[in-house]
Amino acid sequence: MNKIKKGMTEQEIEDYVEWVLSQLTLKEKVSQMRGNGLISKIMMDKGFGKRAYDAAGLKKFGIPPFKFTDGPRGVIIPGSTCFPVSMARGATWDLDLEERVGEVIGKEVRAHGGNLFGGVCINLLRHPAWGRAQETYGEDPFLLGEFGAALTRGVQKHNVMATAKHFVANSIEFSRFKVNVIMDERTLREVYLPHFKRCVEEGCATIMSAYNKLRGKFCGHNDYLLRDILKKDWDFQGFVHSDWIRGVKDTIGGVTGGLDVEMPRVKYFRFTKIRRALEEGKISEAMIDEAAGRVMKTILRFVTREDPQKYDPQLIGCYEHYQVALEAAEKSMVLLKNKSGILPLNKDKIQKIAIFGKYAKIKNTGDHGSSYVSVKKVITPWEGFKNYLGDSIELVHDNGTEIPRVCKIAKEADIAIIVVGLNYKDEGEYIKELKRGGDRKILSLHAEDINLIQTVANENNKCIVVLIGGSAIIMEEWKDQVPAIIMAWYSGVEGGNALANIIFGDVNPSGKLPFTIPKDPKNLPFFDVNVNEIEYGYYHGYTLFEKEGYDPAFAFGYGLSYTTFNYDNLIVELKDDKVIATVDVQNTGKVAGDEVVQLYIGFGNSHIDRPIKLLRGFSRVFLEPNDLKNVKIVVPRKNLAWYNPKSKSWEIEQIKYIVYVGKSSKTEDLLTTQFTL
Template identity: 85%
Template sequence: MNEIKKGMTDKEIVDYVNNVLEQMSLKEKVFQMSGNGLIAKVIKDRGFGKRAYDAAGSEKFKIPPFKFTDGPRGVIIPGSTCFPVSMARAASWDVDLEQRVGDVIGKEVRAHGGNLFGGICINLLRHPSWGRAQETYGEDAFLLGEFGAALTRGVQKHNVMATAKHYVANSIEESRFIVNVKLDERTLREVYLPQFKRCVEEGCATIMSAYNKVRGKYCGHNDYLLRDILKNEWNFQGFVHSDWMNGVKDTVAGVTGGLDVEMPRAKYFSFKKIKRALQEGKISEDMIDESAGRVMKTILKFVTREDPQIYNGDLIGCNEHHQIALETAEKSIVLLKNEKDILPLKKDQINKLAIYGKYAKIKNTGDRGSSNVSVKKVFTPLKGIQNYLGNSIDLIYNDGTDIAKVKSTAKEVDVAIIVVGLNYKDEGEYIKEFKTGGDREILSLHTEDIELIKAVATENQNCIVVLIGGSAITMEEWKDQVPAIIMAWYSGVEGGNALANIIFGDVNPSGKLPFTIPKDPKNLPFFDNSVDEIEYKYYHGYTLFEKEGYDPAFAFGYGLSYTTFKYENLRVELKDDKVIATLDLQNTGKVAGEEVVQLYIGFENSHIDRPVKLLRGFSRVFLEPNVLKNVKIVVPRKNLAWYNPKSKSWEIEQIEYTVYVGKSSKTEDLLTTQFTL
């Protein structure tokens, strides 16, 4: 048998593993198929995420184990860099930046001793009540796919196996263990699967199956999803592991369905149960060889690559990584409202400033489930603004609980900043024993936050509302009473510094919403986290709003800047298998800024039921004042296709299409032109 060495080719790895499988006992093969022993380590650590957890591998055959860590807002092992949550990062619409975030995560995984990162969460935001919305990249499958692919590239650059999760249709939290999702083939193929296919094309090493059922079968048992589509149709070469704790319900169903690894224990994929299933003829040893082989091949594919650098402990949470977290937070902040250009604030015109709200002062980086990154020091909004101002302005802080005192101080200050929103108790991964997280009960702010906003706004017209959260927050009850609104998200370890830089104009806001904020939650799809069965329909988010003619409070892709941009001269060229759109973009304001140019393809002339338009490209462009730049966005022709369930194939209609390009998904924000196939 050849030795394992750096630089092995794919063929050499396949030959090596096939040779190993011929020599392995059944028990040694089955050992590859679970996270056997991980639970004991978690118990010993008195909590999840204290280290990288090893499983599989073979000391006898010199195959290292995989070493699992989780995410996605950073490596969850204490001390790691805590980035803004994925939803915030999606608001940057900057895939190059997301790849750099992945680069940092990859380095820190390795520095912690890990080699598998389970944090590429690309589940679709079907409804903003979903408790784990903050862990994903929004409501659009194309945006999800591009960001998931970017994070995968960054992480895997450092020979860390990236896991895309939760496959598939996992968009409700509290009933995730039992709910059966009904959906038709077009909805599955066009809405819920594209982002996973994109990550597979990018080379993601592993896939995590979801807890829920799809069409009556648990995702971890679902041969149509795991074997027919993922492994056969998409030619996925990595391994599939279950979600943690109860992601498998039956030995035979799991093995025959195409699941390779049960995590984090061997409850159903134990040697005893698999041996019995083999003896009873319910599974074959070829299936065991396939799963064990996939695990070992994937591990060897990554551990035999040359590392681009050395990974020592000094990398973990280092200043360079915190600077990337700061940049990410700055680019993710979305300016939703700015009447009379109240922002940016000018220090020399302010003598006294008040900051209200408990979330201004507490560490609030997101939920406390499997994505929690434990950090000792966080720059809160209050700390960030204090750092920025120093002693130059008289700064008052009030937690907002005493409304009478709030009103009296609000009268006395030049500007009031109100920090309100959500925390880990309102939304997040639902863990029954901890009684936190879960799906959101309301989409509005809590009553006390609304009362605080109204109290300040009544006394001081120069007020700015800063929203903390991981998804859409409705604000019809109060948004007309304040001149400025900022969506600041769960913004990570440097969030407060980023907020100060935005508020005082050192950084021009450039974030755009990765979801639709409704005026009326009744316009959203049906959501009930207590049912054991639900239908996911074809339309949601901006596609639903446009199809039904609903007017959102803030549209998908919306976000303001301190400058203005002019779009003109939109042109389209068909070349080879591409649609190439070009336009002129000019910064017509007085300050430099970045604009996210968004391209949508319209299907008004379709002969079938299709969305009004779909996002199919975007580009982030920096411009100095008065500078004009030609911008090009390329759309592969395959991205015009729809899935025909009758022919079981993707088809491109020979019709006239509309190209929309502009600063948001709103019709009035878009230039249009047409082309015909």
């Protein structure tokens, strides 16, 4: 076959690419392994991120380039829908919603003229100080994998190639270009790789390599990662492209390591350098054929499919897409404290609300690095309250800088709402030249924010703290002094409206923490922002806290509701290589609400060192008052396995396992039963 058509089968694509390769010169083959430039496009556009950036492609053979757009908060090209950050979306525990977010992103990529979305960020949150924590979904590999797979499904429904990144162990920002991460094989296989494998199983088109080293080799040169594990063990059929600019360090290392494309411009994969390496016998033409072939096949798999719809520019940032962003913001917010049921507020019993903090009126959607989505209009918390209340209640705002004024305003108000937290200067992608972003210096709030909270709380015992940020914030200095705390994240274009809907009870909060919030940072793994080499251990997050007996401030999976739920009748059966758990969940309160039912498998009887328990399933369910639903969660038996480095294989222990089901990872929130293999 020597022509392209719609609806090509996999075999037809294989045959066509093999024929094309037989016709190509070496220079043409190498052209498939490189981005098609960046600087001239930035100069032409008078800024970065204003278009999709192209790479590869062979016009004379009808193979278009792939056109890269970044994320994961949405398509970064101006005007796109800005969603809550991935960490917020992880707090929804709603895979259907994340798939719909992916569909919106896929549609907008196409409407912008792109065909690749580089925004399935699934790096594991090892430590909350990591600057790009907001770009991922949490601390648990299973949660990461399921959310990455859902986003991939949604994006690729619209024939957009999805990229899972950054492969692998990328979780320190300041030292990301140099740090060498050391870990043993079990830690690599059981903790840092499962979520990437899950996205490969879902069919993600491409993988982006990380900047850092793993065991002494840069990830973009790491043949063990890229060739042995990704392409051989997992049978990955797509292509691997580098992280941008500094993701390749030398020609031979990149080619032999299994990297297929240097992005977004060419430095080490230049034709002259490739040809010289070939002439010196350092690389083979078979490696070039493989890389070029992977790129062309992947492009053709997507561009030859029939589109499910048209992608007009009017889709970009449209009303329907903003409604998905609103839903994501509402479902993501986590109610951490609600003493005496102060929330939701009853507007009929309130005359005056004082809102404190600069972030109440500032557009604050998160990092300003490669994930930044430029939008003109963002609903701030202040605007959300104004939209909700109109003129029915007097609203007063104060930045909180003049303490005597704060005291006076707080004392006169019926309710005080304090909006505090972080911004892109505190955490985000580290861009040295712009002096922005990087890893967090402290895990608590800034001193002025703590002082503001304590000052307001002393004057008004009906105060609500709203936290803005992308990861865990330590609250020990002040959390006992306030009756209500909401984690609102960087909540996207509709965040202010979502917050008002939560606070006044139109929406029942249902978010659950996708990470552990410690009382003391000393309980966290070692973290050094300038380290040259670091060892990542087997335990972190809730697995570390449970192993060491640390008491968290707020546990993984924790989140309150305006209603209450009761769990009963947990039953487990083994059937067809599956563990099937069912449990009755009843809404025992007075308002409707969503509950996230969480299932953990316990390994307390293991003969080897394993976590006390691991998340292995979850289900989000809606219940009216008094409604009872029997919830089923299925765990494939393979998800019980551990990696045996001696046999180099996954093994399932023949032991008694514990099943935990409940509303958070806390022991007191869980029902238990057992089964034996």
